[in-house]
Amino acid sequence: MNLITITTFLPLIGAILLLLLSLRDSGDQKAANNLYRYATLAITLVTFLVSLVILARYDSSNAAAQLVQKNPWIGSLGVYYHVGIDGLSIWLVILTTFLMPIAVLASWHVTKRVREYMLFMLILETGMIGVFVSLDMFLFYLFFEITLIPMYFLIGVWGGERRIYAAIKFFVYTVVGSLLMLVAIIAIYFYNGGTTFDIVEITNNIQTGKTLIPGNVQVWLWLAFALAFCIKVPLFPFHTWLPDAHVEAPTAGSIILAGVLLKMGTYGLMRFNLPFFPSVSQKAAPWMMGLAVIGIIYGALVAMVQPDMKKLVAYSSVSHLGFVVLGIFAFTDQGMQGALYQMLAHGISTGALFLGVGIIYDRRHTRQIADFGGISTPMPQYSTLFLIVALSSLGLPLLNGFIGEFLILLGTFASPVPHAKMFAVLAALGVILSAVYLLWMIQRVFFGEITKKENAELKDMDGREVLAMVPLVVLAIVMGVKPMTFLRGSEKTVTLVKEYVIGKPAKVAENHQDK
Amino acid sequence: MSSLINSIDFPYVLGALIKVVIFWITIMIICAYAVYAERRVLAVIQNRLGPNRVGWQGLLQPFADLIKFIFKEDIIPMSVNRALYVCAPIISLVPAMMVLIVYPFGPDNLPLPGGEFLTQTINDLTTKLGLGWNVDLRSVNLHVTHFNVGILYIFAMTGLGVYGIVVAGWASNSKYSLLGGLRSSAQMVSYELGLSLSVVAVLLMAGTLDLTEIVRQQSGWGGMRWNIFGGTSAGEGLKSLAMAIPAIIAFFIYLISAIAETNRVPFDLPEAETELVAGFHTEYSALKFALFFIAEYVNMTTVSVLATSLFLGGWNGPFINVFPWLGPIYFLGKVFFFLFLYIWLRGTLPRLRYDQLMNFGWKFLLPAALFNIALAATIAVLVY
Amino acid sequence: MQLTSLNLNYAAIAPESIVSVAAVVIMLVDAFSKKGARKINAGITLVSLVLALIAVFGLNSAGRGSYFSGMIVVDPIRVFFSVTILIVSIAVTLLASQFLRDEALPPGEFFALILFATAGMLLLAGAGDLVTVFLGLEIASITTYVMAGYRRYDTRASESSLKYFLLGSFATAFLLYGMSLVYGATATTNLTAINQAIAEGKVQFPALLMIGAALMLVGFGFKIASAPFHLWTPDVYEGAPTIVTGFMGTAPKVAVFAAFLHTFAEGFNAGGPLGSQLHHVWVTAVAIIAALTMTIGNIVALSQKNIKRMLAYSSIAHAGYALVGFVTSEAAPVGFYLLVYSLMSVGAFAVIQLLARAGDQKVEAADYAGIGFQTPALSFSLAIFLFSLAGIPPTAGFMSKFFIFKSAWDGAPTLRWLVVVAVINSIISVYYYLYPIVVMFFRPLAPGFVKPRVSTMTAVALALALIGTLYLGILPNRVMSSIGRSGTANTALVQPASK
Amino acid sequence: MVPLSWYLALSAVLFTIGVAGVLIQRNAIVLFMCIELMLNSVNLTLVAFSRFLGDVTGQLFVFIVMVVAAAEAAVGLAIIIALFRTRETLNVDEADLLKL
Amino acid sequence: MEQFAQIQVSHLFFLAFASLAVVAAFNVILQRNPIYSAIGLIVVMCSLAGLFLTLSAEFIAAIQIIVYAGAIMVLFVFVIMLLNIREEDAKADRQKYLKFLAVPLFLALIGVVMAALKTIGNPAASSNVPGTVENVAEGMFTNYLLPFEATSVLILMAIVGSMFLARRESAEDTNEIETALNAANQPTAVEESSEEEVHA
Incomplete structure (x- = not known):
């Protein structure tokens, strides 16, 4: 059996096991719930361990897809079950498997319908891993959509006050994008001869000129893909579903949403838009960068005025993912590497931020910044960890956020894309703004006088919460200190993608001369 | 019947009409006397006399009835x-x-007494009138x-x-x-x-x-x-x-x-x-x-x-x-x-x-x- | 004429015969047994349907071709569509037992009617001549009129039945008029002969052929509830007993589509100047009808609060999707789509049948509030069926839509806008398919909820539909290839006239 | 011989009268009669073609149509009776438990 | 218009039957009283039978009267009588727009068909005249064997269906249905349910 296949479907098998477990329901709800929690935790941990094996086997000096499995699936269409990992996906897979146990730990307090909750979590994990490892467009689309349903239920059933609204909004936005992408996939399939959905093959065909797509059609197809992914990212102005979804989702939902699901968008941009439509991507780059910068600043500004901590974090995601898009469309090694790195960093730190908000919410059942103040006194451990996380998120050097943002800004500055320097400068403004809103929030929540007496009696983190939080913090620090460990893994593939877009280095020089 | 419609000519229609009238009268008489017979037979079965006043043995009763029906007030x-x-x-x-x-x-083809003569007469007459019919009445079919x-x-x-x-x-x-x-x-x-x-x-x-x-x-x-x-x-x-x-x-x-x-x-x-x-x-x-x-x-x-x-x-x-x-x-x-x-x-x-x-x-x-x-x-x- | 030249082949009508005979047997059993011989009746029905299914698979042994002087054909379209019809009938038979018991309705007639309807639909699916198309259609339709009014005491059912009947007969008249003109123009009612007559330029009155085809299109349009001939659907679906709605929303449509394929995609798909003109006209018309149907079905469905009504509009929309596949005259995607649609639709109606309680008392979406986790098996099944209807992977609904869109995009380059319209419609449809799920899972429990009972037979039927929906969503290959390339309409004669 | 087009025209006129009747009549039973009228006009077309093409198929078709019409009438009237028992009206506009 | 020059008796028959049919057809759709409509329809059917005779379709003509006029319409009239449907009151029709739709639609349809008919000219009738009982019977039991047999299924089904629908529900039946409905919808029924039922 292929390792990747095992990793992908292990959670699903776990879900089935969970169902089987529930058949011998003794009637003791509490014991049963605990059983489900531990079982799920175990499954996700095992998945994580297996994914580490993948990491161990992964050869970072090879740009092509590795550990590939390719079996015919739907013969009449030429659809294959084709999975593998390369530089783009390896870390995202690890991120997913790493965040899942933490998400499970974060949902220990869920008491409503635990079995179903855990089921959906596990199905979600399969979907997410599947998205990152698929090397067949059809398969990709399938997994892309599969992630939708569990997330929809997670928000809709276990979410907050306005969960129904948020769930529907989330679902409809995503489906709109993905169906357009489906049309584009079909179109590419036909332009490629109507025989294969294989991403690798199609990329090769397009790059070698074997498959020619007319220019105007390319634009439409590019737009269809981009729309799907930009909604997922979410890039300004498609971001409106995100705050709702984040705020209403349960803590674990938010962690996964911010940590992994959003990355599916940026991953898709790199996987499809750039290699498939290099010329359109080049033309669109300034626009995308522009939108990204607007997103960065807009997200930051809106985050600043949020009275709700979770919403603040949500808008900070808009801002941070703007950086990622910026980096992707910089078409430089640094920029794109930075983008990938920022994806990981954002997954870790924002996940941690949501976890932190969730912890405090469990105690106070409010997330209003105004309801807190001075809680560093009763909760020293919590405050420390949260502070580190916030700092990593705002890009303090030696923490993970800094590396990503720095690389992106560097890459953007050196980018051949028109107006790139201006965008870099504006994006740098976003970095400052993020420091403002995060620190301001920290100041209002953790420091100062305790104004409300409920806050004085808050308990500090318990063992489970520490267990969930510490790995994230550790990783944030490790990523900040030893970035090359991570960057090396994606280096080759990123360079390949960059070359797909703007050709070999000689061509870059030409572009420079044009300017 | 379709042949009837598509190959219609006047003598045919006339002949048919004459037959219809004759048959109609026959049937009417049959019906009238069936009514009479019914009343008489029933009477015999039920040991009474039945209508016997109008005409000999009441044989004109049907006509009496008919006249009565015609002259009765028509109530709507x-x-x-x-x-x-x-x-x-x-x-x-x-x-x-x-x-x-x-x-x-x-x-079919029942020999009509005097048919020869009738045929001759009618054909001659119509020839003179310029209609040019060609009628054959030497024998008749007793159906329309x-x-x-x-x-x-x-x-x-x-x-x-x-x-x-x-x-x-x-x-x-x-x-x-x-x-x-x-x-x-x-x-x-x-x-x-x-x-x-x-x-x-x-x-x-x-x-x-x-x-x-x-x-x-x-x-x-x-x-x-x-x-x-x-x-x-x-x-x-x-x-x-x-x-x-x-x-x-x-x-x-x-x-x-x-x-x-x-x-x-x-x-x-x-x-x-x-x-x-x-x-x-x-x-x-x-x-x-x-x-x-x-x-x-x-x-x-x-x-x-x-x-x-x-x-x-x-x-x-x-x-x-x-x-x-x-x-x-x-x-x-x-x-x-x-x-x-x-x-x-x-x-x-x-x-x-x-x-x-x-x-x-x-x-x-x-x-x-x-x-x-x-x-x-x-x-x-x-x-x- | 010698009997030998008629090409009598009883194997070619074996499925229809088995089912009809079983219907008669049921009437006899019902007449001579005490009240409540439900189990025997259901058993006979099931056995005969399964036998018919086997006979359908055995059709290939009769050999591809036409029999009974061209009245009936054996080809992949027939086989595949017949299988779909029989699967639906089997599922409905399984579901009917509980329905009939819960509502104390006479079982004998119901099963007999199902069998008669099935016989009609099988005949329709195999029709090779306008007259068999007409007869099959009528047998199937008239039976469903009766089934719609099966709850005689219920005014809504009777009304539904009446409306269905009146509009159905109205449509029949159009279809028939079209057939008569086609007959007049081509001097034959045999579909192959019609094709030949058109191809060889032997059509005496081309104008009449055009009008005839148009009227037939109207007639078929009515029967598959495509816009603008769809007005009957919602009322009829809402008023009829849910299980009957499930039946008549799927199986007759499948059968009509088979006949539609035989007549239009094969009969009216001939070469020659007239043939290509005709082909162009009807394909364009079908494309417009498809676009209208999807759009109207989906948009009106958005505002529905009654689940049966919503599903009725959704079924209109689905007829539209199937029509999208129709423009390429390719049978395989349409057949697969209809199979999938039948499975998920019957499944959805089956769940609603259970949730709506005996007598269909709870069909408003609000009645379903919060029941999601009270009856998780039923609710999640319904959710899966709804996701499938919405076309979300990995359900079969997605796969079937994918095949349809792909086939249309590939086969009709001038009609690619249709695919875009279809995709936009899929997006719209997501919204209302989500609504019941939202209500069931995200809302608090409505008071007065009673856990429905599920009999074993019902459970089996549901499981069948569920497994089918998922199986076809993940591994469509086998089924698809069984219609595959050989199912492409009009193999022998002429290529479609599309440029 | 009467020209073919006369028959076809008459048939078309009758058919359209039937269609118009379906649109303007509100009484279910009359509506049904209008449908029967439409079927009848189709019969005329078929028989006319049958005669002019010298092909008996059209008449066979008419025979089948008649059988179908009879079956349809039986079932249709039964439905009407069933509805009447529960509602006591045959105005299709009044049959409005189900909105159109 | 040389068609009129050589006018024949058959033309007269056609015109007579045709005008009768059209007038009666209008009578069907314009009458308020169902029984008048029914009589109008009977007249249409009979005049169509006459037209069939002009087309030499004797068998079909006879069957037309026996089946349509003699059976189907009797059923209609019978039902009208059974339900005692008298004249409809002049109620405000909810779908008045349909009436306004009807006239233009009517004209449009007629127009289209007439335009098409113009193209067909005046083809000569075939010398082969089908229509006798023998012709029809031969076709029926050779080429149309399968449809002919299929009609038996149709009729059987129609009998079953109409018998079922038209049967009066006895008070006993109604009671039984009510009891069953209540039982099925009662939560208590769960305990009484037989062993073949499982809980959802």
Whole structure:
């Protein structure tokens, strides 16, 4: 059996096991719930361990897809079950498997319908891993959509006050994008001869000129893909579903949403838009960068005025993912590497931020910044960890956020894309703004006088919460200190993608001369 | 008939019209005296005298009745649906009368006494007038026309007769009439099935739907090879006698259905006086009532004619080959036999209950007819 | 004419015969057994349907071709569509037992009617002549009229039945008029002969052929409830007993589509100048009808609060999707789509049948509030069926839509806008398919909820539909290839006239 | 011979009268009659073609149509009776438990 | 217009039957009273039978009257009587727009068909004249064997269906249905349920 296949479907098998477990329901709800929690935790941990094996086997000096499995699936269409990992996906897979146990730990307090909750979590994990490892467009689309349903239920059933609204909004936005992408996939399939959905093959065909797509059609197809992914990212102005979804989702939902699901968008941009439509991507780059910068600043500004901590974090995601898009469309090694790195960093730190908000919410059942103040006194451990996380998120050097943002800004500055320097400068403004809103929030929540007496009696983190939080913090620090460990893994593939877009280095020089 | 429409010429029309008038008068007289006969025979059965004042033995009674009907006040009740109320008797009578164009009264090419002379005269006359007709009256066919689908035509027309009754019942706007009309139409529709299916057995023997042809086929054995004796088409020899079995069964089914179809005792529920006053024609009087009355008797005649033609050899009988003019006499004699049968039954049998009637029709007669068809088909296959 | 030249082949009508005979047997059993012989009746029905299914698979042994002087054909379209019809019938039979018991309705007639309807639909699916198309259609339709009014005491059912009947007969008249004109123009009612007549330029009255085809399109349009002939659908679906709605929303449509394929995609798909003109006209018309149907179905469905009504509009929309596949005259995607649609639709109606309680008392979406976790098996099944209807992977609904869109995009380059319209419609449809799920899972429990009972037979039927929906969503290959290339309409004669 | 087009025209006129009747009549039973009228007009077309093409198929088709019409009438009237028992009206506009 | 020059008796028959049919057809759709409509329809059917005769379709003509006029329409009239449907009151029709739709639609349809008919000219009738019982029967039992057999299924089904629908529900039946419905919808019924039921 292929390792990747095992990793992908292990959670699903776990879900089935969970169902089987529930058949011998003794009637003791509490014991049963605990059983489900531990079982799920175990499954996700095992998945994580297996994914580490993948990491161990992964050869970072090879740009092509590795550990590939390719079996015919739907013969009449030429659809294959084709999975593998390369530089783009390896870390995202690890991120997913790493965040899942933490998400499970974060949902220990869920008491409503635990079995179903855990089921959906596990199905979600399969979907997410599947998205990152698929090397067949059809398969990709399938997994892309599969992630939708569990997330929809997670928000809709276990979410907050306005969960129904948020769930529907989330679902409809995503489906709109993905169906357009489906049309584009079909179109590419036909332009490629109507025989294969294989991403690798199609990329090769397009790059070698074997498959020619007319220019105007390319634009439409590019737009269809981009729309799907930009909604997922979410890039300004498609971001409106995100705050709702984040705020209403349960803590674990938010962690996964911010940590992994959003990355599916940026991953898709790199996987499809750039290699498939290099010329359109080049033309669109300034626009995308522009939108990204607007997103960065807009997200930051809106985050600043949020009275709700979770919403603040949500808008900070808009801002941070703007950086990622910026980096992707910089078409430089640094920029794109930075983008990938920022994806990981954002997954870790924002996940941690949501976890932190969730912890405090469990105690106070409010997330209003105004309801807190001075809680560093009763909760020293919590405050420390949260502070580190916030700092990593705002890009303090030696923490993970800094590396990503720095690389992106560097890459953007050196980018051949028109107006790139201006965008870099504006994006740098976003970095400052993020420091403002995060620190301001920290100041209002953790420091100062305790104004409300409920806050004085808050308990500090318990063992489970520490267990969930510490790995994230550790990783944030490790990523900040030893970035090359991570960057090396994606280096080759990123360079390949960059070359797909703007050709070999000689061509870059030409572009420079044009300017 | 299509040949009739497409190749119509004036002499043909004229000839047909003359025949129609003659036949019509014949039927009318038959009906009138059937009524008279009914009253007298019933009287005999019931040990009384019956009408015997108008004319010798009351023989002019029908005409007296007719005059009475014509001069009676024509009452149209207030609440009736006027147009339909007036139309109903006509709807009832017209289809009944239309059937008579296919009655086979006698053999084809009957030598007409004095025909030679008539032919000569008419042809000469019209030549002088410049019309140039070419008429042949040396012999006549005692039927107006013959149809490829004669029997179907008869069923079609008698089927239309039901509307007269239904419409009368509906238009009268009275509950007795309505109930009578409903019952009557239900009964007629139900028994029409038995009637038509019983005929199928005969059609299997005949192989045609042309009534005149069917009668002609029965002229073997010196005019005695009637269908109830096995008919001709079943081939020669005694084998053909086997066909008599289904034919006789069919004959009885036909007879019962025919009585029901014409709403006669013992199936006269639609006009059961004791229950429904008089059924669909409760509100009718004078000439309109007379029309219904005539229609009923014309229908009786029609089914009798059919029975005669289909089962009893029509105009066939002994010595028919020697004396062709015996044909119409045999024919009318057989028809009168059936009419007498009607009266006889009325005098002897009590009326059935409505559910008995329906059950009998659907649960006995119809299956029996179907079974009989199967039997006939089997025998036909074996005999041929 | 000698009987031998008629090409009598009883194997070719074996499925229809089996089913019809079984219907008669049921009537006899019902007449001679005590009240409540439900189990025997259901058993006979099931056995005969399964036998018919086997007979359908055995059709290939009769050999591809036409029999009974061209009245009936054996080809992949027939086989595949017949299988779909029989699967639906089997599922409905399984579901009917509980329905009939819970509502104390006479079982004998119901099963007999199902069988008669199935016989009609099978005939329709195999029709090779306009007259068999007409007869099959009528047998199937008239039976469903009766089934729609099966709850005689219920005014809504009777009304539904009446409306269905009137509009159905109205449509029949159009279809028939079209057939008569086609007959007049081509001097034959045999579909192959019609094709030949058109191809060889032997059509005496081309104008009449055009009008005839148009009227037939109207007739078929009515029967598959495509816009603008769809007005009957919602009322009829809402008023009929849910299980009957499930039946008549799927199986007759499948059968009509088979006949539609035989007549239009094969009969009216001939070469020659007239043939290509005709082909162009009807394909364009079908494309417009498809676009209208999807759009109207989906948009009106958005505002529905009654689940049966919503599903009725959704079924209109789905007829539109199937029509999208129709423009290429390719049978395989349409057949697969209809199979999938039947499975998920019957499944959805089955769940609603259970949730709506006996007598269909709870069909408003609000009645379903919060029941999601009270009856998780039923609710999640319904959710899966709804996701499938919405076309979300990995359900079969997605796969079937994918095949349809792909086929249309590939086969009709001038009609690619249709695919875009279809995709936009899929997006719209997501919204209302989510609604019941939202209500069931995200809302608090409505008072007065009673846990429905599920009989074993019902459970089996549901499981069948569920497994089918998921199986076809993940592994469509086998089924798809069984219609595959050979199912492409009009193999022998002429290529479609599309440029 | 009467020209073919006369028959076809008459048939078309009758058919359209039937269609118009379906649109303007609100009484279910009359509506049904209008449908029967449409079927009848089709029969005329078929028979006319049958005669002019010299092909009996048209008449066979008419025969089948008649059988179907009879079956349809039986079932249709049964439905009407069933509805009448529960509602006592045949106005299709009044049959409005189900909105159009 | 030389068609009129050589006018024949058959033309007269056609015109007579045709005008009768059209007038009666209008009568069907314009009458308020169902029974008048029914009578109008009967007249249409009979005149069509006449037209069939001009087309030499004798068998079909006879069957037309027997089946349509003699059976189907009797059923209609019977039902009208049974339900005692009298004149409809002049109620405000909810779908008045349909009436306004009807006239233009009517004209449009006629127009289209007439335009098409113009193209067909005046083809000569075939010398082969089908229409006798023998012709029809031969076709029926050879080429049309399968449809002919299929009609038996149709009729059987129609009998079953109409018997079922038109049967009056006895008070006993109604009671039984009510009891069953209540039982099925009662939560208590769960305990009483037989062993073949499982809980959802």
